[in-house]
Amino acid sequence: MEKKMTSGEMAKKAGVSQKAIRLYDEKGLLKPTEYSEGNYRLYDAAALQILEKIVALKQIGFSLEEIRDNLKSGEASDIKSALEIQLQKMEEKKYQLEKITDAIKRTLARKDDLDWDDVAGIVQYVNADQSADERHWDALKHTSGELDWYVRIFRSLEIKEGSRVLDLGCGYAKLWRNNWTEIPKGTKITGYDIHGSWADDFAKFIPENKETLPEDVSIELEFEDLEDEKTWQKIDATGEYDVVVAHYLDSEIKDIEAIVAHASSVVSEDGYFSLNGANVAKWNKYFKEAIEAVGVDASFIDEKIAKQTEKRNQYIAMMEKYFARVESVILPNVWHYTEAGEIVEKMKDYYKDQEKAIVRYEDKLLSYFKDKIEKDGEFALETGSQFWHCYKK
Known part of the structure; x- marks a missing residue:
């Protein structure tokens, strides 16, 4: 015994x-x-x-x-499964800790006289950075094999040798990092952003990689608030720019029209201003087809399309107040999915206000996407992002 x-x-x-x-x-x-x-x-x-x-x-x-x-x-x-599960969770915790650590360091480096508003600012930076990173990594995962997104944007700008470029809200500056050795000779780039953003990291990157820039290319950073009129007085004093870029500012700036108005005053007669936003997303088309295929009312998607269309029209009207010509530039991209669950999660994220409703018929959607993937080997979504090039003549 x-x-x-x-x-x-x-x-x-x-x-x-x-x-x-x-x-x-x-x-x-x-x-x-x-x-x-x-x-x-x-x-x-x-x-x-x-x-x-x-x-x-x-x-x-x-x-x-x-x-x-x-x-x-x-x-x-199952030791292997247990370790893999825990490794994933610890990586997520590590990622979050790194974000918080970096945000605290940036805040401490910026000022000595701290208050509780600075703590709230740390939370804001962490959430914004994490959200941006999650979107970026999601895109990298599902658009692998496609040309790098920031290479596409860079090439669409068609910057000429010797151009003066103003980058408003440059942030981490993937536009320049990912095209570092392709920047045309003699280009002079000035980036504006605030301390406490990823621009702090770019400020370190520039001198560390300066020697690998093409001939006579210079990149300078100015840490100023673009929503402060004094900042624009400073920019106005620097003269005109051949290209002014304001990408991914829509959700960061309270008054985007003020940025457009100011940009129009510093763009040269033969130059242009590049802005993005107000996209009527093709996601809607694919998701509407899926929802209707499983026999569910998709009117909420029609409502989303109507709102996006209205915002796009408002954007066009706003830009035409300050520029003689506004051209639409659509940069296409293809998202590849081989897991039905990831597509449904994308739907929940895209239609956050309808998440509970989507959960109710999630099984039907999973079955729909699984059939598509089994038939074609993947579920491919051809999408496009809206950019606007604004000209004075």
């Missing part, structure tokens, strides 16, 4: 306290094999193996709730 162990003996063998074993019992992770006549907990060798798994999983960061779920589902017996 197998000799049973007391909780004290178990604790000693596993290197934990008796209090921990009692806690694991209370949480439903480790139940005694039996009880002695004096009502003491007793455990067998199998229980010791479970305890060792608990200790190991806890040591590498699993919560007690996660350990309990793993034990119940049997996942903890």
Whole structure:
């Protein structure tokens, strides 16, 4: 007959306290094999193996709730799966910690007289950066094989040698980083952004990589608030620019029309202003087809299209107030999906106000997309992003 162990003996063998074993019992992770006549907990060798798994999983960061779920589902017996699951979660935590650490450093470097508004600012920067990064990595994942997005944007600008370029809200500056050695000779680039943004990182990147720039290319950064009139007085004093860029500012600037108006005053007669936003997305077309195919009312998508169309028309009218000619530039892209679940998650994210409704018929949508993927090998969405090139004549 197998000799049973007391909780004290178990604790000693596993290197934990008796209090921990009692806690694991209370949480439903480790139940005694039996009880002695004096009502003491007793455990067998199998229980010791479970305890060792608990200790190991806890040591590498699993919560007690996660350990309990793993034990119940049997996942903890699959060491490779357990480690892969935890690695993914720890990578996510590491990513978040890096963002917070970086935001705090930027805030501390910017000023000595701090208040609680600065703490709120840190949260804002972290959320904005994380949201941008998530969109970027999502795009990289599903557009692999396509030409780099910022290379496409760069080429669409057709910058000529010796041009003066003003980049409003340059941020991390992928437009320049991803085309570093392709910038035309003699180009003079001036970027504007605020401290506490990813432009701080670009400020370090420039001197570290200056030697690899093409002949006579210069890039300078100015840390000023574009919503401050004094900033525009400073920009006006620098003369005219051949190309003025204001990309991905729509959600960051309170008054985008003020940016358009100011930009019109510093663009040269033969130059142009490049702005993006107010896209009527092709996502709507694909998602409407899917929703109608599973027999669900897709009128909310028609409403979204109507709102996007109205915003686009307002954008055009706004730009035509300050420029004689406004040209639409559509940059095409193809998103490739091989997992039906990822497409449905994209739908939930795109129609956030309809997420609960989408969940109700999620199974039907998953089946629809699985059939498409099985038939064609993937689900490809041909999309396009709207850019506007504005000219004075």
